[in-house]
Amino acid sequence: MSHDLFIRNVRPMARSAADVHVQAGRIAAIGPDLPVPAGVEVLDGAGAILTPGLVEAHTHLDKSLWGMGWRPHDAGPRLIDKIDNERRLKKLINIDPARQSARQVVQSSRMGSTAIRSHVDVDTEIGLWGMEGVLKTRADYADIMDIDIVAFPQSGLMIRPGTAELLDQAMKMGADVVGGLDPCAIDRDPKGQLDVVFGLAERYGKPVDIHLHEGGTMGAFSMELIIERTRALGMAGKVTVSHAFCLGDPDPALVDPLIAALAELDIAIMTTGPASRPAPPVAKLAAAGVRLCSGSDGIRDTWGPYGNADMLERAMFLGLRNNFRKDEEVELAFDVVTHGGARVMDLAGYGLDIGCVADLLIVPGAAITEAVVSRPANRIVIKRGRVVARDGAVLREAP
């Protein structure tokens, strides 16, 4: 469904006041003092900032515990502890991917996101339950959210025979991206895993998005293997490395050659701006021409209690992590959670230009940076020209 709407008195990207005329879900006109067309719903922007919709470019819709009541966290300290704990709990407490993804999508819409890339677990215990659930939510909530699905071997690929075949099925079912995970640390066979992942990407003509938590020289080695395959297969512009903690290593001799290769092959980096881990340096990567996006990662799941799906807050986390204090620096963080995500997800018609899809956020503030640090609750969210969330109230309720 596409909608008509006239938005009065907003400040595109915090600049001077303008009106916006949306026709059939797209921006037909944007500028000061536009004539109000007859018979069209008029929305008063009250001088607030207008931006494109926020982009949640890395999350796990299939396994949030949102709305399931409080559950104390007790997984062990290692990555594998959390993976095993989660797989065990999924059926035990019925973390239903359809229900839970719908809940998170509604919360994301409330906070201003209009597009989501979700990794979805595929493994030999729960099979394609996650895929089925998120595909259902993608169809059911298409009026409020665009959802990109990454088929994600969370529990390992080479260490779990049968997973490659399930990933293949997931691609046939409608996954948009082939996922991967720590080819050394978790899968113990980096060549094996990456050949399967890139093989699937080649077969289905789809991009790749790999979780890489590995730090230091091990992470750099895995990233080199990803870079080599991206080059060999002509997949420039089609690969994302998520987390990429190794880029936060203090040794420039380790990091700089990686950054040069990422820029050369247009490999994108996803960072959540983690406070407790070495993290990719956002300003340095952007200056080198590397595409960047961000995401909430898991929200209130068995991994940890944090998260509210607010990508404006995520921009603040990026700013805090990268010691961004100047407005232009915080605006870079905001660019990462908007245009950056759109570039990584290859969202057609994203932006505030004439002809762009009217996926919009209206949020109070004197400057983009003020909106980021204040994170006001009184936001208006517009999807294809229709108001889908306003001051916390949402068009579509969660199950």
Place this chain on the structure above:
Amino acid sequence: MSHDLFIRNVRPMARSAADVHVQAGRIAAIGPDLPVPAGVEVLDGAGAILTPGLVEAHTHLDKSLWGMGWRPHDAGPRLIDKIDNERRLKKLINIDPARQSARQVVQSSRMGSTAIRSHVDVDTEIGLWGMEGVLKTRADYADIMDIDIVAFPQSGLMIRPGTAELLDQAMKMGADVVGGLDPCAIDRDPKGQLDVVFGLAERYGKPVDIHLHEGGTMGAFSMELIIERTRALGMAGKVTVSHAFCLGDPDPALVDPLIAALAELDIAIMTTGPASRPAPPVAKLAAAGVRLCSGSDGIRDTWGPYGNADMLERAMFLGLRNNFRKDEEVELAFDVVTHGGARVMDLAGYGLDIGCVADLLIVPGAAITEAVVSRPANRIVIKRGRVVARDGAVLREAP
């Protein structure tokens, strides 16, 4: 002023439901199904969590830009750039310490804090303007906030002759704590500065709270000098080191002896949980028996745009920085922003026991951890038995 109040149906520290009878500003009774006394205001807690008031144990009330309109940030990258930029702007844009401290105190009260330790700039350009302003706010807003004042040589002590005399005057005016700042990196004369700071503390019988941003071996050296003076002067339990980034150094050979000495001499550590700097390891320090507190540090000041004076959010930052995921870990972060701050500020009668001062926070949540990660806006804040903030509305308005 002290007040009577009956609070019905709250869950002390998220445990089972209880009522609280406050008489003359103190907890007279707390337990299940208390009889409602005649003629006393009754507050329905609706099953929310009851905790002691949050403690903002490190901020700068005198120089927030809160409510002064948005101001783009443009200070240079070094610490000294920010110090010089701020001193230059104070008179230029009239960052009036009385007005600005009042604004921040009201915001702090709104978010649930009932006690604040504020460092207040003392230097040879603005003199005691900051002291006068915050002392006025302390008197004017005594009904909603207890304020502890640290006389703080922000611009350096040894590099600015005349500052020591101003600090002496500040102590006479009513400062509660002697402050200091980076004795090597800023003041270039660690022995000189620390002898002045500890000398003033001895003369006035007051505690010390020193900003120590210095990292690595330089920070460890300064901390050793602080430790030596604490021991020599018998000031165990009277010294706080704020920030203490050097404790986040990855080398245990550097850090562990410092931690042992901090525990031995009961020297407290203040950490904001900074995402972009090495930070004191909260769990390790707590396990060693070191007292910890936290604070917002500067809120929307010339140093940077962040901050909202929410110590519940600060607990979340501590959790994120320290990779706290289990409930018991996040509860430690919450302890730091409540009892931890109270221990550092030596607040008499702090807590939920009978006889304690009724400085309280009522906040929805199934668990302390849920309150920390959700940071609900619908809080009730009570100061000496009187409701001073509720759902964002405050008893005392800001100027």
